[in-house]
Amino acid sequence: MENQSNKSIAQNLVDRIIADNDATKIEELIINANDSKKKNIIASIKKLDMSPLSTPVACS
Amino acid sequence: MEKNNATNNEFILDALRTTYPKDAEVLFKLCTHGLQQPLGVDHPQIIQDLIGTKLNQSEFKKIQVGYVMITAYYFLLDAVADGHLEDNLNSLYLTHFLTLACQKFDEVIFTNPKIDFKNFNSTFQQLVSENAEAIRLENKFSSNPFTFSEEEEYSSIVGRSNSSIILLELIASLSDRTNKYDVKEVLRDFAFFVQLGDDLADWRDDYKAHKYSSFLRELFSKHSRILTENELEEEIYLSNIFESRALKVIKGLENTIKKIEAIGEGNGNYLKLLIQNQIEKIKVLMTQVIEIKLHFNNV
Secondary structure, X not given: OHHHHXXXXXXXXXXXXXXXXXXXXXXXXXXXXXXXXXXXXXXHHHOOOOHHHOOOOOOO | OHHHHHHHHHHHHHHHHHHOOOOHHHHHHHHHOOOOOOOOOOHHHHHHHHHOOOOOHHHHHHHHHHHHHHHHHHHHHHHHHHOOOOOHHXXXXXXHHHHHHHHHHHHHHOOOOOOOHHHHHHHHHHHHHHHHHHHHHHHHHHXXXXXXXXXXXXXXXXXXXXXXXHHHHHHHHHOOOOOOHHHHHHHHHHHHHHXXXXXXXXXXXXXXXXXXXXXXXXXXXXXXXXXXXXXXXXXXXXXXHHHHHHHHHHHHHHHHHHHHHHHOOOOXXXXXXXXXXXXXXXXXXXXXXXXXXXXXXXX
């Protein structure tokens, strides 16, 4: 349930970031995070597949 | 789709077997770069669609073979200049790729009266020089990890991938399209923003290989020093840098779509679709990153 709600909040945030052309508001999300939370955030992002950022038709 | 891949693979491999029977398999492997099909095999279709033309099948196939060869040549040359060649002996194959590319392009140029071959050759040579200049520029960047200039970065990235401009020049000459500026701009912008996306996805590998991309150099120049891998992780994932960079790629790609639409109604639908899919995938990834931040903020 919490996951679903976080997903929908995250989707709204992405839409707003794109509409405002401004991603600075993201910093607020981790401003109060302690070291342990920060480590967990990094560890979880590291597990994500970043390949969608690369394009198969790339010329270089 | 699978059938298309198989067909694409077969005719490229056949061309290599006919020209270089002993080296065909290894050359083909270098062309595919570990992917399902040879790099660049779709590009002639993308360019045709962008300028709104349809070449005859025989010319199209020759151009596809020639273009896959020139793409393989560009990749190999980049790796040689970069010092990241998997096997030093692979540099032997630069000549194989370049000669077969020229042979295939010549077969089209000399049989089609529409082409002013002197003019095409001069453009080709100019683009080859531009590519060399772009590789030199990238080398200069690598040895100065604290310098960052977006303008120079743009020149370096688009120059290193200007094989698509060679392709455009060739297909445009066959289709009587004299004004190519708008299509060139689309191809250059597309190459640039795709590279920015690659740099964000591959920052760790680039860092470990001391291949300092524009993304890494921008961070180093901000701190006036080379950061450690852990510092980079914190900088990229715990600030807004990841999202800002992804946003830059999305905005750049959205703008490229607008430029495609300005070329003409019905032009570039294939590339537009590829870019739209790409934007959606980046949005999903951005959502996942933000979701992680929200999750740990709530626990």
